[in-house]
Amino acid sequence: MKGLKKRKLRWVIIGVILALSFLSTTPILAQQKMNISFGGSTPGGMMYYLVGVAGTVISRELPQYNITQVSTGGSTENCKRLIKGELDMGIVYGPHVYMALRQEGPFKSGPKGTMLRGVTKIYEGSTYFVTLPDSGIKKMSDLAGKSVALGPPGSGTVFNSTNVLRSLGLLDKVKGRQMSFADAGRAVANKQIDAFAQSSAPAGSVKELAETKGAYVIPYSDGELAKVTKMYPYYYGGVMKAGTYKGVPPTQMPYLPVYWIAHQRVPDKAIQDILELVYKPEIKKQLVEGNKGWAQMEPGIKYILDLKASMHAGAEAYFKSKGLWPK
Numbered sequence: 577m578k579g580l581k582k583r584k585l586r587w588v589i590i591g592v593i594l595a596l597s598f599l600s601t602t603p604i605l606a607q608q609k610m611n612i613s614f615g616g617s618t619p620g621g622m623m624y625y626l627v628g629v630a631g632t633v634i635s636r637e638l639p640q641y642n643i644t645q646v647s648t649g650g651s652t653e654n655c656k657r658l659i660k661g662e663l664d665m666g667i668v669y670g671p672h673v674y675m676a677l678r679q680e681g682p683f684k685s686g687p688k689g690t691m692l693r694g695v696t697k698i699y700e701g702s703t704y705f706v707t708l709p710d711s712g713i714k715k716m717s718d719l720a721g722k723s724v725a726l727g728p729p730g731s732g733t734v735f736n737s738t739n740v741l742r743s744l745g746l747l748d749k750v751k752g753r754q755m756s757f758a759d760a761g762r763a764v765a766n767k768q769i770d771a772f773a774q775s776s777a778p779a780g781s782v783k784e785l786a787e788t789k790g791a792y793v794i795p796y797s798d799g800e801l802a803k804v805t806k807m808y809p810y811y812y813g814g815v816m817k818a819g820t821y822k823g824v825p826p827t828q829m830p831y832l833p834v835y836w837i838a839h840q841r842v843p844d845k846a847i848q849d850i851l852e853l854v855y856k857p858e859i860k861k862q863l864v865e866g867n868k869g870w871a872q873m874e875p876g877i878k879y880i881l882d883l884k885a886s887m888h889a890g891a892e893a894y895f896k897s898k899g900l901w902p903k
Contacts, residue, residue, distance in 0.1 A: 695888055724752055
């Protein structure tokens with residue numbers, strides 16, 4: 577009888593030890609999941625949807641990483657928050673990396689962006705102005721005297737639209753205001769404002785307008801595009817393809833490169849793992865199905881290095897393993 581009690585007691589003790597062991601290791605297992613914040617833009621902007629689809633796919637396929645989508649103003653805010661260490665990754669215009677390293681433009685009063693690291697080029701970003709087909713606005717000069725949403729506060733769109741209007745001598749002639757892409761699209765639809773600026777395509781706010789009220793994307797003339805690129809050489813001319821938005825024909829406009837940027841503190845393995853994933857053909861196809869902007873993804877290494885900036889060590893390792901690093 578006593579032997580039976582001893583055996584029962586022994587098993588109880590073993591059970592308690594195993595339970596305590598499980599409880600003590602559970603937090604360690606939970607800590608193995610790495611949280612990574614990824615800044616995009618406000619809803620209605622292309623960057624918002626790019627980050628949304630990428631975060632979903634990466635978190636699903638690489639469960640050791642939890643990608644948190646952060647809604648921001650856009651490129652300018654993403655770059656500033658990366659510099660401050662408030663974001664781990666973000667979508668940033670190439671020229672903003674250049675300016676942050678030289679403390680110019682929106683970054684002149686902040687620290688140098690020496691912690692910014694290139695991951696990969698995502699797409700070519702355009703800057704354009706949208707109105708209703710019956711607004712009477714047919715060319716850029718028609719914006720003079722009109723109420724125009726320049727983009728959300730802290731966004732790259734405000735940066736771009738301001739540059740464009742300044743180069744065309746229109747900045748002091750429009751009634752500019754800052755508002756989210758979604759609000760701007762609705763305000764144009766309701767004729768509360770005359771036009772709004774948008775960077776990159778396709779953007780949700782323009783798509784919704786085009787499919788409900790109709791959208792007119794104001795074209796740039798050759799002369800206007802030359803003025804933009806002369807004052808700001810980091811822009812270059814391009815054409816938005818027909819069908820990007822319902823009823824909108826091929827439209828000439830200025831472009832600049834848009835990058836996936838990470839803070840240097842993000843572990844090399846995390847960046848290499850993520851690139852290994854997103855460049856798989858079947859995964860890239862899923863990204864493109866979520867937002868067409870992902871179709872343009874390419875290494876874009878030379879541009880970053882030409883800026884005297886650095887690629888992330890994890891990205892360098894990945895591209896070298898694929899034979900894509902410039903010699």
